[in-house]
Amino acid sequence: MKAFLGMGLLGANFVKAMLRKGEQVQVWNRTASKAKVLEAEGAKAFESIIDAVKGAEVIHLTLKDDATVNEVLLAASSGFTPGVTIIDHTTTSAQGAIERTAAWKARAFTYLHAPVFMGPPNALESTGNMLVSGDQVVVERVKDELSKMTGKLINFGPEEGKAAGIKLIGNLFLISLTAGLSDCLGLAKALGIDTADISSLFASWNPGAGAPARFDKIRTGDFSKPSWELDMARKDAGLMISAANEKGIELTVAPAVAALMDSWIAKGHGSDDWSVIAKDNL
Structure with missing residues (x-):
């Protein structure tokens, strides 16, 4: 039997998927009604977090942040089964995951951080990606x-x-990507281009497909063989910003990148590949 703490959209769908696979799941949420509604799916909901974890061999978490995870685990700990395994899917700091692993190990419990690139539909369908690192004996034990x-x-x-x-x-990549797409919408608006045409462009030309190769090129640190010279990229950035400004539209990403380009051009890198702007982070 397992317990699941945190019945937000992600946690609730993880639980539904577990139940549909025939597993027994005890659930808890700070707002009790979000846990209670899952009883219709076959879960057993508890208002007491201590009762929710009693008898569970594995406890899963999907919560807000480090502080919430620490608070919830501490509150639940008096109900832990000896040797219980805690699997935390919350997006937290790396240091927080390290500290919790050590702290719960010192109390003879296993804590494993397993964050996800999964939305609620993925959790329900058991698709998407889950990440894990740490004690490989523990990872092997919970792999299935x-x-x-x-x-x-x-x-x-x-x-x-x-x-x-x-x-x-x-x-961070997703945040940067979304900010970039927001700029694309702003420039399309300034140029009077229907966003459906931009969608058609991305359907035929997928710039994301080149991300792994571009990332590996940047990692080599060799910017001497340009596919797009920094001077030319900066010229294009200027055209983008000017077109948006003429229509009173403020771009988010392009001006910041343009300023970074200017600093590298000033250092004499105008004829290098434009990705030289990432050099200081290597």
């Missing part, structure tokens, strides 16, 4: 448990907190 919850389980090795760090890096 986790694999049932996701489309792909990605093991980043024995380093505690590494999965947490990689999750944050992935989320």
